[in-house]
Amino acid sequence: MRDETKYALKKTAFYFVIFTAVAWILIPIIVAFLYGFTTKTDYYNPDIIIPHSYTTKYVHTILFTLGAWEGIKNSVIVATLTIIISFILGIPAGYSIAKFIFPGRDTIKLSIVALRMFPIPVMAIPLIVLYIRLHLADTLLGVALAHTAMALPFVVLITSSIFGGVSKEYEEAAMVFGLTRLGSFMKITLPLALPGLAAAAMFTFVMSWNEVFVASVLTLNHRTLPAQVLSIMAGSSGGAAPDYYKFAAAFIMTLPAMLFIFFARKYLVTMWGITLK
Template sequence: MFSHTVNPLWWTIRGLLVAACVATVVAWVLVPILISILYAFADPSEYYDPSKIIPLKFTLAHLQQLLALGAQKAAINSIIVALLTIAISFALGLPAGYALARFVFPGRDILKLVIIGLRMFPVVVIAVPLATLYIRIGLYDTLLGLALAHTAMALPFVVLVTSGIFASVPRELEEAGLVFGLTRLGSFFRITLPMAAPGLAAAAIFTFIMSWNEVLIASILTTFNRPLTAFVLTSAMAAPDFIKFAAAFIIVLPAMVFVFIARRYLIAMWGITLR
């Protein structure tokens, strides 16, 4: 018989390595955000002073200057486009995802592969033809046209995610709703949809961030009604560094607020209750 002894030193080293890995990942995510926030408000004299890593003087002049250039309108455009993208993607993706989850029909697996394959096409391939089409039908430089383009990018993900979410909801619960007098549509809205809400919130967060961060299609399909990322690319890249940091802060802030609002559903998805 061999006795297995646990070496305390090994567990200490292992714990330190795990803590170091976690701290590295957290720093990798948070440090750029914190730097953007700090230097978005830092006084210009603090930028090029090598003796000051953390700025001590702050001002709102950078944000005011950026807003005067048109960033406020661009941010509103980005929010409208992102919300339209979520609405259209969910209006089309929820029925498709439910059908893939609940009904068995010939070619269902092939259809899933086709949906995945749609994400393989580079965006740049469709950008110029899409701009030509939009000019002909009057959707060029419109928020609706940009939202439709973003929907085409987000819809495959929404369909596949919602199909997996709906498949995880027991079919027996829907059948119980039918027994108690609900219609199939009523059973979907009163039983299936609330139970799928955490996963749908995750899909909504992905769709919002994808639309908010997208810049190539937005730069090609818009001229005057640019969203924030395209506005920053065309207007702020030649600006001083403090304007660039202010632009980075404005780009990051709305996405963080949206994720913070939707976090309750994400946490509920993992079975944790917020108090």
Template sequence: MNDKTKFMLKKIAFYAFIFTVVAWIVIPIIVSTLYAFSSKLDYYDPEKVVPTNFTTAWVKTILFTLGAWDGIKNSVVVALLTIAISFSLGIPAGYAVARFAFRGKDTIKLSIVALRMFPIPVMAIPLVVLYIRLNLIDTLLGVALAHTAMALPFVVLITSSIFGSVEKELEEAAMVFGLTRLGAFLKITLPLALPGLAAAAMFTFVMSWNEVFVASILTLHNRTLPAQILSIVAGASGGAAPAYYKFAAAFIMTLPAMMFVFFARRYLVTMWGITLR
């Protein structure tokens, strides 16, 4: 086997791998979208793989009759609060880890990761009791604080890596010309780190948006979208919801997150050093 044949086989294997990964991600989205708007007759027709008659009844029912629209608004508020609180705590911590040398630095970094070792279901009952005592039960702020506890370790590690990639000499030069360390951070380091921080915000948003267990146990009326969808598809009319309602729920769950990632992708791609044309 000559080098040209080996190169072609490697190229074919590479493109086959990329196609498999893309299909693994895209096909479920396409299927859920098609059957979210499929008519009941097409959905139960064994001879039809792709529906030809469509309706918006299932999506409208979940959104406006079963309360998913309120869940979307609650999820957006919780995700934005999670990003704000996580960044308020995580950016200073990440900057300190990236810029300063101190005793126990590696231990602290490992401890931050170790916070994710404990499964949330184990802490469910103590968490609910604590929230009841603090009057945070069934509040959006309470859910945002719980999501912050889940996202903050990753935010600290991501931001520390981002700030570590910004040249320290730039800050030192700014301080030589009269800026304080805070001024150098705000005017030099932070603008250079914005693409990476946008990627961290994207991760935090998606994590908060998809989280269902904490939102389900901490809320009853002010539920986020995943918790609301869970109660709809698992408990509609005292039993499991019809399958076309589940596809409609999957479509409603994925669309807002995809829109957020679509609009924020430029910052993520910029961080990787790729220019969008």
């Protein structure tokens, strides 16, 4: 087989993989948009694949009548608290792992990853009992703390990689000119790492936004959007919501996260650039 043929086959296979990955992501989003806004008549018409008439009735009902708008506000608050708490705890830990050599450093990194091996449903009952005793049940802070426990291992590992990509010579030069280690971190290392930290914040936000099990178990009146949508879809009259309401709910849940990633995508590329130096 000639080199030109091999190159053409490799190129075709590469584009096929890319097309498959893009289709795998976009097709559900497109379907959720089409059927979330279609009318009931078009949805149940077996001769129509792409709807001809559309309505915002289902989205409006879910948002304002069934309380999903309140869930969106709760999700934003919980995700913001999760980012803040995760960074307060994770940035010092990531910096220490990246910049200092101490006994057990590799063991600590492995232990951080191992924290994600325990399934959350197994810990649900002890977590609920603990939250009731601490008066954190059915509070946004309680959900944020639970999400922080889930996101913190990733934040530590990501920030350690980011800080490891910042040359230590910059900090040493800053300390030669009179800055303390904290001062060199605040004025030199942190500004260089900000794009990567923004990407870590994006990961944390999306994780908190999409999490449903913990939010459903720990809250009743102050639920985040996924938990609220799950409650709406399961608690509708007749035991289950119509399919077009489910598609509308999927669109409502997907759109904010997509917008957040769209505006923060340049920081994601920057993070990988810093990490792979």
